[in-house]
Amino acid sequence: MPDLDAALAFYRDVLGLTPHPPEVADGAAIVSLSFGDSEVELLAPLEPESPIARFLDRRGPGIHHICYRVSNLDRALDACRAAGYRLIDETPRTGAGGRRIAFVHPKATAGILLELTE
Amino acid sequence: MPDLDAALAFYRDVLGLTPHPPEVADGAAIVSLSFGDSEVELLAPLEPESPIARFLDRRGPGIHHICYRVSNLDRALDACRAAGYRLIDETPRTGAGGRRIAFVHPKATAGILLELTE
Numbered sequence: 001m002p003d004l005d006a007a008l009a010f011y012r013d014v015l016g017l018t019p020h021p022p023e024v025a026d027g028a029a030i031v032s033l034s035f036g037d038s039e040v041e042l043l044a045p046l047e048p049e050s051p052i053a054r055f056l057d058r059r060g061p062g063i064h065h066i067c068y069r070v071s072n073l074d075r076a077l078d079a080c081r082a083a084g085y086r087l088i089d090e091t092p093r094t095g096a097g098g099r100r101i102a103f104v105h106p107k108a109t110a111g112i113l114l115e116l117t118e
Numbered sequence: 119m120p121d122l123d124a125a126l127a128f129y130r131d132v133l134g135l136t137p138h139p140p141e142v143a144d145g146a147a148i149v150s151l152s153f154g155d156s157e158v159e160l161l162a163p164l165e166p167e168s169p170i171a172r173f174l175d176r177r178g179p180g181i182h183h184i185c186y187r188v189s190n191l192d193r194a195l196d197a198c199r200a201a202g203y204r205l206i207d208e209t210p211r212t213g214a215g216g217r218r219i220a221f222v223h224p225k226a227t228a229g230i231l232l233e234l235t236e
Contacts, residue, residue: 003228006228007227007228009201010201010222010226010227013197013201014194014197014198014201015186015188015194036155036156036187037154038154038155038156060229061228061229062224062228062229062230063181063230066181068133069154070133076132076133079131079132080132083131083132085128085132104128106180108128109125110121110124110125110160110179110180111178111179111180112179112180112181
């Protein structure tokens with residue numbers, strides 16, 4: 001995966017991070033790197049109709065989404081609904097690493113695709 | 119600043135974060151919120167020719183950049199140059215909160231505008 005390797009070089013050689021073993025989710029290869037208590041995920045499409053392939057076709061390479069870890073995902077989704085934020089996932093689903101995740105619609109959050117996880 | 123207040127509501131009401139007092143840098147109002155050992159910065163332009171105003175004119179609201187804290191900024195910039203990454207700031211300058219910062223060119227990092235700080 002030449003694009004993924006090229007992107008990875010910056011995080012490894014400049015920031016000195018150690019990549020975790022690659023994973024597959026939502027039709028994309030994912031390499032994650034821990035940075036403090038945060039995690040950087042580099043994604044490359046494995047299937048032409050995957051969400052990441054469509055994002056790249058439409059926008060070119062860039063930042064796809066930001067994910068925040070919350071203590072209780074169901075309660076956070078309830079808070080989104082109560083405040084009128086539009087959700088992509090009304091109920092949590094399983095993402096990379098078996099985590100429970102849900103996406104908030106970018107229309108709700110200043111054009112930023114936000115993922116919530118637990 | 120109605121746009122900033124609207125964006126802030128999500129971070130305050132859904133994620134439960136506490137905003138820090140507003141700052142001004144590069145012609146933008148900045149409200150930051152601590153999240154674990156990371157920090158989220160919400161920016162709104164104060165001047166029509168500021169970098170943030172030009173970003174919004176060109177792209178609309180969204181994620182502007184990602185910042186990584188490194189232990190030695192000069193050494194990180196040397197590593198960038200050694201690996202052939204194009205820099206926006208060849209030498210560190212002073213950013214919000216008086217921190218030493220430098221931006222890496224998005225052409226170097228898969229379309230992502232990256233800031234490095236110490």
